[in-house]
Amino acid sequence: MSEQSIISLKNIEVKFQQKNQLIHAVKDVSLDIERGDIYGIVGYSGAGKSTLVRVINLLQKPTSGTVLVNNIPLAETNNNKTTYLQGSKLRNARKKIGMIFQHFNLMNERTVADNVLFPIARNHTLTKEQKNTKVADLLALVGLSDRSNAYPSQLSGGQKQRVAIARALASDPEILISDEATSALDPKTTNAILALLKSLNEKLGLTIVLITHEMQAVKDIANKVAVMENGQIIENGSLLEIFTNPQKQLTKDFIDTATQLEDGLAKVQAQPIVTNLQAPDVLVQFSYAGETTGEPLISSLFKEYGIVANILFGNVEILQSTPVGTLIVILSGESHAIQTALHNVKEQGVKVTLLKGELI
Numbered sequence: 001m002s003e004q005s006i007i008s009l010k011n012i013e014v015k016f017q018q019k020n021q022l023i024h025a026v027k028d029v030s031l032d033i034e035r036g037d038i039y040g041i042v043g044y045s046g047a048g049k050s051t052l053v054r055v056i057n058l059l060q061k062p063t064s065g066t067v068l069v070n071n072i073p074l075a076e077t078n079n080n081k082t083t084y085l086q087g088s089k090l091r092n093a094r095k096k097i098g099m100i101f102q103h104f105n106l107m108n109e110r111t112v113a114d115n116v117l118f119p120i121a122r123n124h125t126l127t128k129e130q131k132n133t134k135v136a137d138l139l140a141l142v143g144l145s146d147r148s149n150a151y152p153s154q155l156s157g158g159q160k161q162r163v164a165i166a167r168a169l170a171s172d173p174e175i176l177i178s179d180e181a182t183s184a185l186d187p188k189t190t191n192a193i194l195a196l197l198k199s200l201n202e203k204l205g206l207t208i209v210l211i212t213h214e215m216q217a218v219k220d221i222a223n224k225v226a227v228m229e230n231g232q233i234i235e236n237g238s239l240l241e242i243f244t245n246p247q248k249q250l251t252k253d254f255i256d257t258a259t260q261l262e263d264g265l266a267k268v269q270a271q272p273i274v275t276n277l278q279a280p281d282v283l284v285q286f287s288y289a290g291e292t293t294g295e296p297l298i299s300s301l302f303k304e305y306g307i308v309a310n311i312l313f314g315n316v317e318i319l320q321s322t323p324v325g326t327l328i329v330i331l332s333g334e335s336h337a338i339q340t341a342l343h344n345v346k347e348q349g350v351k352v353t354l355l356k357g358e359l360i
């Protein structure tokens with residue numbers, strides 16, 4: 001566990017015993033989340049994401065493994081025996097962990113203000129006035145001051161999620177777990193909610209664990225990412241590391257979807273200029289990050305090697321302040337020049353993938 005870890009999971013196992021079947025939902029997962037992280041956990045449905053994050057606040061007891069939140073053990077396995085935090089100690093630890101869900105989970109018979117008040121309604125250290133001020137402040141923070149007397153049924157999906165966020169923040173958590181919180185929202189509303197989460201992370205220093213099946217959401221706000229498959233974390237690291245150098249095919253698939261490369265590639269490959277590609281021309285993909293950028297790359301191919309690059313697809317993202325780009329190009333020129341150019345481009349740290357044609 002690193003010193004800054006706010007959440008540390010060690011060797012977490014979750015098994016469900018169903019009638020005749022044992023479901024091994026989480027398999028030996030270890031993960032450290034640092035204070036201030038927005039940690040994205042990506043995976044397809046059934047990968048075990050929800051089960052894993054519910055372990056963090058013990059909504060799901062791990063079958064075995066250690067869960068430390070702020071260095072407090074919520075679950076601990078020693079000598080093959082797992083013990084769990086209980087009673088008021090567990091309640092206090094849970095106050096530090098807010099949670100939001102895909103379907104908002106609001107109380108429909110209560111107003112927006114009463115929904116937000118609910119977690120602190122029985123708090124004896126705050127006066128009624130302080131509680132009301134707190135609710136008003138939280139509604140202002142999520143941009144809903146003017147809807148405090150509305151009922152959930154009178155709100156849009158995005159507004160409902162804002163109420164849920166305000167409610168999750170009422171007990172001053174240090175951690176917010178977002179379980180597919182944008183999955184039921186349209187793209188524009190999704191962006192607005194992600195922007196709100198990012199601003200809460202910056203303003204309040206809130207640590208956010210974001211689980212989703214959409215790499216796009218992770219790409220927009222996370223600084224770290226873990227990819228889950230079949231109960232295991234198959235790959236994790238900084239957003240930039242994962243995006244620029246994914247190791248596992250599933251991670252590559254998620255990234256290609258998020259950067260629209262998959263779509264771009266399909267369209268490019270259907271074009272006559274590609275279907276009729278003649279040797280020695282080749283179709284290649286350049287992927288680059290940081291200081292290398294697309295324009296000088298293309299012009300140097302011409303200037304230094306006499307190669308004409310026809311750009312068929314391009315995408316540049318700014319990830320954690322670093323430009324990350326993908327270009328799909330047809331290179332035309334002398335076969336030897338193409339080979340030398342590609343070799344030198346690789347030396348400069350650009351990833352080159354040959355998509356069609358042969359290097360002869």
Ligand SMILES: Nc1ncnc2c1ncn2[C@@H]1O[C@H](COP(=O)(O)OP(=O)(O)OP(=O)(O)O)[C@@H](O)[C@H]1O
Pocket residue numbers: 016018023024025043044045046047048049050051052180
């Ligand atoms: N309470 C439970 N009892 C039995 N099996 C469960 C329970 N909760 C989850 N599972 C099973 O554990 C596996 C992982 O489910 P989980 O909900 O964690 O996946 P997920 O990645 O969050 O997917 P989704 O986004 O669809 O919820 C699935 O096979 C699921 O059926």
